Amino acid sequence: MAVGLQGLPVLHPVPGVRLGAAAAGIRYQGRDDLVVLELAEGGRGAAVFTRNAFCAAPVTLARRHLAAGAPRFLLVNSGNANAGTGAAGMVAAEASCAALAGLAGCAAQAVLPFSTGVIGEPLNVERLAAGLPAALADLSEAGWERAARAIMTTDTVAKGASRQVVIEGRTVTVTGIAKGSGMIRPDMATMLAYVATDAPVSAERLQECLEEAVNESFNRITVDGDTSTNDACVLVASGRAEIPEIQGYGPAFETLCEAVTAVCMELAQAIIRDGEGATKFITVEVLGGRDERECLDVAYTIAHSPLVKTAFHASDPNWGRILAAVGRAGVEEMDLDAVTIRLGEVCIVRDGGRDPAYTEAAGQAVMNEPEITVTVDLGRGDAKERVWTTDLSYEYVRINAEYRT
Template sequence: MAVNLQIPEKSSVFPVAGIEIGIAEAGIRKANRKDLTVFRLAPGTAVAGVFTQNRFRAAPVQVCEANLASGSEIRALVVNTGNANAGTGAPGLKATHDTCEALAKLLGLSAHQILPFSTGVILEPLPVDRLVAGLPAAIGNLAPDNWFDAAYGIMTTDTLPKISSRRVDINGHTVTITGISKGAGMIKPNMATMLGYLATDAGIAPALLKEVASDLANQSFNRITVDGDTSTNDSFIVMATGQCGLSVDSREHPAYAALYQALAEAALELAQKIVRDAEGATKFMTIQVEGAGNTDEALKVAYAVAHSPLVKTAFYASDPNLGRILAAIGYAGIADLDVGGVNLWLGDVLVASNGQRHPDYIEADGQRIMKDAEIKVRIALGRGNATETVYTCDFSHDYVSINADYRS
């Protein structure tokens, strides 16, 4: 059950000039479902990506990294669901290369100009023959207004599609930004199983776009967690077609700040929608840590709280057993933490001050906040000026059921 996740009207999902998308049914894992998506990019489109840090990086992740590093102009993306093509060794790499070569031949490109992506079950061979057989149908479906259908096409255990789309005026140019993401479980990106594609018709110089993609990921997809598991396939791709007339070549450009802000808002929306649709989630939780000595400290504490199964199950039960949060703060890894300086709020309720239960706190106040579908936990460490925020969810019975049945 998604937590306050709204699907936009199809008419409010704006096409990005220079990008066409096609969707097809290839029968990768199950029949009669859209499981193959192709993006075709106009010449001159800049592309950058951020990928999983898992050492078992899937074959498509390895090929994406190599193709981006080659300096080739990326002209197409291909995404399959139902099979992650991870833990598949040399045969998996060959299957990915075969996919790129097949799509390149159909589009009149080089295989190095293709970025491949897979998501689904790990440790199973990719049925590349079915994938390749489905490519002509996907290409035949190419259209600029297929973002909405593509958001459905890349889903696995997601219950709803994740879409963000907006038009903003920047320096006299109408700039379109549209993106989609997927992910519901195995989410703790260290760059979630997560895929994200964000595009704009503004132009961004390739070297700058690489930095922008990393910064966007760090402030969005790298600030979410569902279960603390980093997938083998996590990928976040940013595309800038340059077709709206605005072109940004440096951080000093007068349009850079506004363009980056608009992209950052879209990326964060896509990331938060993954948490809102997390497997079995009933609560959306914001964990804000302030007064940390540095960013690393703040994130250690935020993730310790966000990952704690005891905290997450208490939130599911709407049980204000908030000592579990203090315990997580204490084991987060700050060796010299003075617990006497720690304050904790649940929503607008001050629960603990100076490291102990606040004298005015009553459990009924905590219970009132815990019943909400969206809850903010604010932690002040009293050590410095660094602040970081992480987004997470509760753990329910359904999370176990979904993952117990995932391969069936």
């Protein structure tokens, strides 16, 4: 059950961006599993992709097509990752792009392909191609909600976010959707995320805006420490807003970046709230580090510890597990007496041991909550970082044990 998610918010249409969905039967029966996103001619695109060496064929091809020019279409299928499929996987990805391009009357390289689902199984291009006419017929600026549901795999809820801001006296919209629930430890983005704006933005600023947003959002979440073969996050700009093109680093760029970051942050947190089997939404904050890397090493060591995560699931204030995780995070020459650790507002560790004022009842009260913050102050610098994670439940094991059955 998703922690603190109440369904999709209002997703504002983005002028110049249309989405359509269809049921192609690629793996799932009786539900949409194919999405086409159309970007108005003259729009621009930016993307970040997984750093997993076994990246999926659509990731490789999307990178290649994006380098050749701005996209006109994004093509997404769920249920099959088309990863670990060798040369045949690339042929399937290319054939998928060609099929859409043939129907839409554009070059195949103007299509960016994306897939998510089971790794190692051939993608059924015939079914995908057969579903394309229906997806194209469904294209609408109001198609965000249906598309958000179509890209789901083990997600229990659809994920979307939207913001409207004023730039140069005009309303500019930023809307996005994402999918992801397990195999989440991004090294660029998340499982799949698509964000669009109607702002006119140069290609360089668009890429910078996306990378800044991703670094503060999708690159700070983890469910299980597994980086997917298919992670991708795309930001497209239709340019339909009647403002001057954003080319520099002034207030217009800053306002747009803030809106894109806010959307990405909401989507990233939604992925954690809907983590596979999650019953807790956990924020890990690390302060007082010498640099960003040191803070992240501590934060992820806590967030990835099975012992810590299972204690959270049991609502067990077994604070020694957190202490041990901090100690093995690889921080050189750590001054133990300078470290403090808190559960919520409750100090559990100070001066190298348990805080004298700590009580089991106080720790238990925090651990009983569905949303918990762990704060570690290393007391050795000014750097700080934050990541979001989940507990580790019986349900997580069941979902992943039965994923292909």
